[in-house]
Every structure is written in structure tokens, then in C-alpha cells.
Amino acid sequence: LMGLLLHLLMWWTVRAEDVTFVPLTREFLDRLRNETLYNRYATPTQYDGIPTNVSLSMFIEGMSSFSAQTMDYHLDMYFQQEWYDLRLEHNHTAPILVKDKKVFREMWHPDVYFANAKSASFQVVTDDNFLVWVYPDGRVWYDTRISIVVSCNMDLWKYPLDSQQCPLRVLSYAYPESVLRLVWSIKDDFLPVDRNPEITMPDMQLKDIRTGYCNGTYATGVWSCMTAVFYVEREVMHHVMQTYLPTALIVVISWFNFWLDVDSAPARVSLSITTLLTISTQANAVKLALPEVSYMKAIDVWMGSCMAFVFGVMIEFTICHFAKNRELLRCEPQPSLIVDTALSTLFGASRDIDDLNDEDVGISSQENHTALNLLSPERSEPRLRSFSANVNTNESRLVTVDISRRALHWTRALRNLRGRRIAQRIDERCRTIFPVGFLLFNLGYWTFYLLYS
Template sequence: MLTKVLLILLGTFIILPSRIEGPHVESEKGPSASDDDVYGPKPQAPDKELPPEEIKPTATDTHDRLGKMPTATEILDGILNNYDYKLRPGIGERPTVVTVELSVNTLGPISILDMEYTIDITFYQTWYDERLRFNGSFESFVLNGNLVSLLWIPDTFFRNSKRTQEHSITMPNQMVRIHKDGKVLYTIRMTIDAGCSLHMLKFPMDSHSCPLSFSSFSYPENEIIYKWENFKLEINESNSWKLFQFDFIGVSNTTETITTVAGDYIVMTLFFNVSRRFGFVAFQNYVPSSVTTMISWISFWIKKDCAPARTSLGITSVLTMTTLGTFSRKNFPRVSYITALDFYIAICFIFCFCALMEFAVLNFLTYNRTASRGSPKLRHPRAHARDPTPSRVRVIEHPEAFVCDIEDPEESEEEEGPSCPARQSVRPGSTPRPGGCCKWCEKYCCTVPTCEGSTWQQGRLFIHVYRLDNYSRVIFPVTFFFFNVLYWLVCLNL
């Protein structure tokens, strides 16, 4: 009896929890199945949105792509297993022909002092290697810079390079493309500091051709032949070129064979032609030199009595020209010849120096010689009035010096008559004093303020010393003008 009661209680405890949990589960599932506003994924939604027709091609494409990768790997492994990168293609049979192309990314700057220039290029080399032929569904495949060392590459080097940098950010900037027919394209980017011999004779109206020369380092002409593919050269002028003082005017190329101890090598050379911009040098050198030369002429309009003013102006002009000449050579190579600019500055220096010397000559002739020799030896004018000689001399007291004037127009120019104190004393019979003016000065120079009435200078080209400033006001500007005309005609037409 007790056993039956226990079995009934146990069955009751088992049935009761199932009835309690059943309605609870249905209450959770029921509203989610009937209520469309509940947020959440629906179990059959992917089957309804993505039909089987659209899923099947995607799986096929993925399978095809995965199927080609082993094929490319097998081809590359098959090529490299029997490949010797130490031997050039066609060895022992024919020379390897390497076709070269260039793409100029940046040109400049050009260093005048070091005689070199910087160029950033992308260098292309193309050749055929029968050992790299393959059969496949694709035309070519690319190897990055890490696998370049597994293939034979021409040992091209730049003959006039001083420094060469190969770019390696973020990976080495080099690439190899292998075609199915064995054609190989090798590309590398580099920055080169190449030497450029600058001929500065016509500076600053100069033009230069900066070369970029390259050839094989170890393979002579009978093993490697370089050639241009219709001379293809890409000039990317959209980049910021750093020529600064120069303008790019074109490019040319040459191909030559040079003979060395190791053999005959083919050398390819590119010439980048540039011409100097004239504006910078004109404002830095030509304009200051010309203005300084003209300033030195101001002394011709200053009175002879103002010696400090004229002397300081002349010395300042000479020192300024010396400074300009030194400044023009500051960033200049130490060449053994003079340039067009050096010649111009030298002529301006000579003009300034001559302007200073003009005042020195004028001061010496008008003050020192005339005053010291003329004034103590002249007699009173009344004494000459009683002189029975046919030559009459009129003594004039000049504010600056005592001078004499000849009044006899019939006196022969060969006679030693009294003409001026610098030549002899007032007495017609006296002999010239030792230490007088030189013979040339006696014939062609006159220190008398008014040289009218004398016959000794008739038919001769004489210089009136007191009018030396008047002559200089005309001679200096006219001479400088004709010099500039001749200078620019010669420099611009050469």
C-alpha cells in the first residue's frame, strides 16, 4: 500500500513541472512568430534573399582564383629551379640586347660651386631571356623587389655619378615583369648626383648641357648592346623641378663606343640642356655696378676747392666696386679664366678709379705746379710796359694762381717766347728752369685759364687743364655708353 502511494506522488511531481514549463515556452515563441515588429534576424531570411542561382557563380569564381595561384607558383618554381642567374641570356651564342628608357621625375638643383646636379629618375631596362618562357593562361606576372636577386639583371652603372641612392620606402622601389615569351622588364627608381662640367666663360649669359652617361660595368660590346627604343624619354614637368636659376630647354642623346683595357664598351649619354635666367644676376651685379660707376661722376660737378668731398666720393666708389667684385665670386668655382661678369665689373672699377685720378691730376696741375712756380717769378705789369721787346706779356692775377697770357699773335710756335709760368719765366730771353713740365705737356697742355691769342698750340690738339672737369662730364658718360652697347652686342650674339 505504501509503495503505491509513493509511486503516485512521484508521478505527480514529474507531470506537474512539464505543465508549468509548457505554457511558458509557448508564450515566448508565440509572440515572436506572430509579431512582425520584433527586431532580430529571421531564420529563413538568407534563403529568401540570396537565391541559389546567385551563390553558385560566386563559389565558382572563388574556386577559379584559388586554382590559378598554384599554377603561377608552379610556373615560377619550374622556371627558377633550372635557372642560373649568374649567366646572362644567350651566353656563348649572341650578345644580349638591352633596350633602355628613362622617366625623369625631378631635375635639379644644379650646384655651380661643386659642378654637379641632382636628378630623380625611373630607369627601365628590357631584354629577352629564353629561359624564362612559360605556358599559362596569363600573359605576364610581376615579381617585387625581394625576388629581383633571383634573376639575371644587367650590371648598368652611371659613369659620371658621384652619389647614387636607391629608394626603399616602404619597399625597395624596383620591379621585374616577366612575359610568357621571355621578355623581361626591370624597373628601378633612383636619385643620382652626377657631375656636370660648367663652362662659365659667358657667365651669366651661359648655357650648359649636363650629361647622364651609363654603360655596362663588366660586359663589353660583344656581350651586351644598349639601344634606345625610338629614344623614349618621359619628362614629367608637372613635378616641382628645382632648377631655380636655370630654364630647361631640351634634351639630346648620343651613343658611342669607348676603348678601355677591359675591352670596348657601349656608352649611352643623355644631355639635359639648360640656360641661365638673367634676372637674378642682373639685379645682384650689373645694376649695382652701373649705378656705382655713375655715382663716381658726381665729383665732376663738385668744385675743385672741395677736395674732401671729391676724394671721399672717389674712394667710396672704388671700394664699392671692389666689394661687388668679391661678392660676385663668393659662390663661384675657382676657374682660371675671367667671365663676362668679371670683365664688366673690372671695366666699372676702371671708370671709378679714373674718376678719382682725374681729380688728382687736376689738383696737381692747377694748384701745385702753377702756384708754386708762377707766383714768385712774375714781375709787376708796369715793368713789362717799358720792355722794348716785340713780345708783350700781360700778367693776370687769377683767384687760384698767378698765370701769364701771351698777346703777340705773330710769335712763331717754335720760338721760346713766354707762354706760361710752367714753361719759363716772364723774361723772353731767359732759359727754361730745370724741373719744368715735360715736353709733351708743354706742347699739348695749357694751364692758363684763357689760352686765346697764343700761336704755339695752333694746329695741335691741346688740353685746357682748367676745363678738365668739363671734358670729363662728357667723355666718361659717352665712353661708358658705347662700352655697354658693344658689351651687350657681343655677349648676347655669341
């Protein structure tokens, strides 16, 4: 309501006679319906051989729904057209008000249309939002309220740090420039395209409106065309809070891996996978809100870089785990050596034991050590002496294997300590490399997209 009052006040203050008007008269209707005096299919200057000038102006009441997905925006505006038709001159001191659309259709009026409009409609609540003033000198002023969805080919390579230029093109549909010429209205203290100062949008900010001309030559001739270009900037703070800050925090959380123990493989792997999946989910959510384009957007660079940093954390853990286990693999004995030693130890003694009779040898076990006790010294035959020598040899082999196992244990422990130290040094360096790298990336990212581009 406030916008409507401001709009009417703006035009009523142009001249004093605009405050009053004359109701539609029978004389005026008779003139319109007299085909001899008035031909509504002919332009006002058609028989004079000159084009009819139509002045256009707009008052933008509301603007919203700048959609990157559908590449369009919504306008709610008052659209004014003004021209001279000397056939409608009258003797009244005030303009005649026409509020009946049937009467208006009996008058000649420009057939302008919006070339890049997806859809448009007249406001009809609570009544048809239009009026026509016919001044005594034949000047006709036509005002109507229109809701329109306008197409805008947005360049999204800087999204969501972008600014857009969205034109609204107005043309005549049937009349070339030689018959009808469109011009922007020029009046003192009034802009041809003005706006409601209270216009606010959740994701965009209207910075400026500029008017221009876009006359084009076609096969049927030259057609008059006018443009109103809306310069808008995207509100960055919304995307900072919804996209940039959460993803940056996820990258920081992934760095907790560098403070976890090298042996905490389940914890480190689960943290890396969780952060990577979270980044992927947010990237998909952003992708669904945008159209499919053939170039890389600023948000794609950000999401891809954050995903690369998180993936780098997983690569770092893999390197640490490999460096730690590589030292252990170096000290592992050959499997064939272990099998041969065990077999020679066990079966070498068994063959000698099998050669003895039960009456000659008694076997007892004490403190986990196997001893062979002969029944009497007198029965020391050569076969028994040979068996005793074999037992002594096997005992020496057992001692050698035990020493080898202890050496292997200490070697493994030392190499494990060395591997852990290497992995810890990698973690310590990454605690600095990753934050500094992410900081440098942010510095380059924001500098490029906000300043140099």
C-alpha cells in the first residue's frame, strides 16, 4: 500500500491538473466508436508518414527470487506508457479517466512486450490494476501493474562471490521502428526506471539500474528495443555461514589425525573417512542448487580444495603406517630358516630315540627340560654313547635357537621404535604444513575472487 501511494504521489505531483480527473463521457465513447473519426487499428501518426513516439517508464515495487538454478528473477512493477493521439483531444480542463478495459481495447495502444520474459501477468486484486488518462491535448498516459518472471543468463564462474547484470528488454511486437519508436521517458527529477527504496532480497542486493537501447535489424526491418539492466550482487555472508565456514571447520577437524597415536589406526581411519564423506555431502548439496555448466565455479574450487586437504590427511596416515611397518619387515626371519631349524631340532633327536629299547632308556621331565637317564653305567654300549652325543648336539641347537629368538626380539623392538619415530616426525611436520597450506590457499582464493577478478 505504501508503495502504491508513493507511486501515485510521484506522478500526481508532476502537474497540478493530475490531482483531478473527468469521468468517462458519452461524447468520448461516441468518438471512439465512430469508425470515420477514429480507427483503432491505425497508429496516431500513420497518415502523417512519421513514427509514433512512445515514452516508457517503470517503477519497481518489488524484486525477488534470483534463482541460479533456473536463471531467472521476479519483478513486481508499475509499467507506464505515454504517447500522443490527437484524435482523442477534448475540451475538458482535466484528463479523462478510463478504468474500463473494454473501453481501453477500443483505443489504439502500443503492443509492447518483454522479449526475455518467461511469464507475466496483470495484477487483478481487488480490481484490475490499471488506469488510462487522456489529457485535453491528446496525450495518453497508460499505467498498469505487472508481475513478471524474467530470464537472466547468469555467469556463475564466481558463484557465490558473483555479481550479475540482468537486462529486461522491451520491444514492439508488430510495428517496426519506422512506424513506432520506443524511448525512455525523460522528466525533471524523475528517473525512467525508479525503484522502491525498501526492496530487500535474502540472497541478492540491488546496486543499480541502468537504461539503454538495443535496436536490432531483422529480415522484416529495424525494430525499436529498450533495455533496463539490473545490477545485483550476491550476499556473501549467507554462503559464508552456510558453506564456507562449515567446510573449513571440517578440514580443521581432519587435522586431529596428526595428534592421534600412530598405532590408533581405527580412530584415524574413521575420522578421515567421516570428514571426507561430510565434505562430499555438502558438495553434492551445493551442486543440486546450481545448474549444470561447462566451466568451474568458485564454489567448485573451494569444495574440491577442501576435499583434497582431507584426502591428503588420509594419504599422510598411509605413509606413516607404511614407514612404521617397513622397519619391522626388515627384521623378519626367512620362513624356510624357521622350518628347517625346528625340524632338525625335533626330528634329529627322535630318530636316535627310536633306535633305543624301552629297557635301555628312561625318560623324565623336570622344569620344562627333557633329560635322558641311563639305567646303569655298565650298559653303556656304543649305541647309547652315540645317542648321548646326539642329545648334547640337540641341546646346543636349542640354546642357539633361543639366543636367535632373543636377538630377533630385540632387533624387532629397536626397529619398531625407529619406525614409530619416523611416523611421529611425519605427523609433527604435517601439523604445520597442512594449516599453513590451507591458510595460503585461503589467501589466494579470496584475493583472486574478491579483488583481481
